[in-house]
Amino acid sequence: MVKRVRGSTTGRPIMRLLDLLGRRWTLRIVWELREEPRRFRELQDAIGASPTIVNSRLAELREAKLVELDADAGYRLTALGRELLRLFLPLHLWSEKWAKAI
Amino acid sequence: MVKRVRGSTTGRPIMRLLDLLGRRWTLRIVWELREEPRRFRELQDAIGASPTIVNSRLAELREAKLVELDADAGYRLTALGRELLRLFLPLHLWSEKWAKAI
DNA sequence: CCGGTCGCTACAGAAATTGTAGTAACGGAG
């Protein structure tokens, strides 16, 4: 009994990734961690979600090795997480163009 | 009374975009449309979601001018949607690397 | 011992999603 990835029957990496990132607040959390580590409550206040779900998403992101908790600094992106973020950075610029178009 | 974007108080483009893309199935739908237009049912079967939610997401994506419905061909990405997709394409390759790491 | 912060959890109510069924419009075959 293989642990099925939500919404995907194949388990292909891209599907697993899209599934992970396509959950409420996940992209937003990665985005909030783009510059510096954040504390749990700090992160929660920044995005305005319930602690329950912030904790769930952080657990998922930690399991995916994209985020880690440093006792001194707080939550931060791992090396893998920073790689992912780098792929997403162009979105920032593009979103400005998109906003003008709609 | 400004129409508030879910989870965002600022309405900044990047937040609106992250909010839109951070909804269940949205990223997946864009991904499924990467190569060729798809019919409603075809899309629904491919991703395995309920018609209700497929229709909601398509409506949001159409409002965001990322997807359009061509009566002959089916649903397809707009020029804007293809631009966004292009930003996401590197994810495919990266996801393979990520899958090995976790 | 007290008061603050830390990550995190419990839980009831609200909202989103699912799964199934079905609608209305169109087109082609008989």
Place this chain on the structure above:
DNA sequence: CTCCGTTACTACAATTTCTGTAGCGACCGG
């Protein structure tokens, strides 16, 4: 004309997810 298949899409109850609030246990400085 009727029948059949296809199209996009909707209705609705059951289920799952998320929210909002409160609070726990551990730690630390005064």
